[in-house]
Amino acid sequence: MDSDPLDIHTLPGHLIRRLHQISVAQFMERMAEESADLTPVQFSALAAIHRHPGIDQASVAGLIAYDRATLGKVVDRLVEKGLVARGISKADRRAREVSLTGEGEALLQRILPVVRAAQPGILTGLTDSEREIFVALLQKAAIAANGLSRAPQRDLPSRQAAE
Numbered sequence: 001m002d003s004d005p006l007d008i009h010t011l012p013g014h015l016i017r018r019l020h021q022i023s024v025a026q027f028m029e030r031m032a033e034e035s036a037d038l039t040p041v042q043f044s045a046l047a048a049i050h051r052h053p054g055i056d057q058a059s060v061a062g063l064i065a066y067d068r069a070t071l072g073k074v075v076d077r078l079v080e081k082g083l084v085a086r087g088i089s090k091a092d093r094r095a096r097e098v099s100l101t102g103e104g105e106a107l108l109q110r111i112l113p114v115v116r117a118a119q120p121g122i123l124t125g126l127t128d129s130e131r132e133i134f135v136a137l138l139q140k141a142a143i144a145a146n147g148l149s150r151a152p153q154r155d156l157p158s159r160q161a162a163e
Helices: 012-033 041-052 055-064 068-080 103-124 129-150 158-162
Strands: 086-090 097-100
Touching: 012 041, 012 103, 041 055, 041 068, 041 086, 041 097, 041 103, 055 068, 055 097, 068 086, 097 103
Parallel strands: none
Antiparallel strands: 086 097
16 A cells, blocks of 8 residues: 555655754753753854864855855854854965864863764664664765755865865
């Protein structure tokens, strides 16, 4: 018997959206418990900047699969919060380089264990091995569909990746 095409609870897009809702709610709850004013996208940006100090904003957008214009606003908020410093690139005066401030580094180190600990709760109901398989399948699907995104994930050019 075919599934009902109007039953949204069988549609991957709906289920992914619901899981995203759950994920964001869990993240925001944990950040509130830590008195950390941070969104999931801001966390992703901080993590990318931490891994690549001095990276330009456009590259951060590519690494976290976010459009450049919106990422600029995310970085604006992180700068306002004192978590990120932004400057003009010495290599390309049109580019804006970003790095974590001491406060940004301290916050990231403080919340990283909290974010890690929250991950299994997002997939409550799955065993450890099911979570592992599910994450591997999510990675496979995201990689395969990357080109369909309005903001595809992009790796750093080899020059920046090596720095």
